[in-house]
């Protein structure tokens with residue numbers, strides 16, 4: 002048995018939980034902030050048998066892969082207007098720790 | 109030294125913390141949601157010496173054992189009334205990971 | 216690779232995160248309550264290479280060392296006044312678990 006602690010982007014965490022739940026892999030979300038990822042993030046606890054490890058790491062990589070988004074910035078102070086301009090931001094990303102579980106109990 | 113990460117029902121977490129504290133076993137509550145247990149849950153971090161492991165697992169099993177509760181449902185839409193009826197729900201349950209601690213420091 | 220789970224005083228957590236970030240050591244804050252420390256506390260997840268372990272434990276010990284603060288208590292009920300008096304309280308302290316990481320992925 003292994004325990005994955007994964008810090009993922011808030012926006013990706015919902016999809017990760019959905020896909021793991023479909024596969025019957027238990028997952029719990031811990032509220033977390035700052036640090037590893039610059040934006041809002043969620044720490045997931047994922048309990049899994051060793052033979053599912055590759056599948057779950059691939060799932061995390063597929064969903065959480067960093068990608069560019071274009072966001073439009075509307076600058077301006079009251080009474081003045083400036084032209085809006087696009088900014089490219091990176092979203093996603095994940096930090097994944099795989100820990101060995103010495104003993105597992107489902108009560 | 110071992111670290112237990114236990115995902116327990118919110119309602120059981122208070123009693124677990126109380127009983128562990130009486131035994132002088134350190135425990136911290138992390139806010140967690142969804143996943144392993146369907147209802148609201150709390151993730152507990154419990155630090156303990158190996159020789160307390162059986163005692164703590166037994167405590168978790170005793171307090172968190174899943175059990176049936178009967179809840180009365182009052183159906184109805186505004187202006188209409190239906191007979192209330194009982195529904196049996198399962199509460200409790202816990203997922204327990206025991207991890208090895210390589211080093212422990214109390215500062 | 217090691218994972219430190221450290222339960223620290225809320226007031227110390229900001230400085231710990233700042234100093235670790237300056238050293239390029241990843242850290243995530245989990246909202247936590249009660250238990251190991253009597254006051255509000257924060258659980259930090261710190262991922263680090265083994266050769267940074269002493270440096271990070273020293274940093275935690277330096278910032279989180281328990282120390283006495285004098286707090287002034289203003290007793291009183293509406294309509295009556297009592298003399299304010301000083302009370303010495305201990306702040307800081309930390310509980311630190313070092314776990315082995317079997318596998319680490321930065322996605």
Ligand code: NI
Nearest residue numbers: 106108165169
């Ligand atoms: Ni059992």
Ligand code: NI
Nearest residue numbers: 213215272276
């Ligand atoms: Ni020391």
Ligand code: NI
Nearest residue numbers: 058062320322
């Ligand atoms: Ni990879």
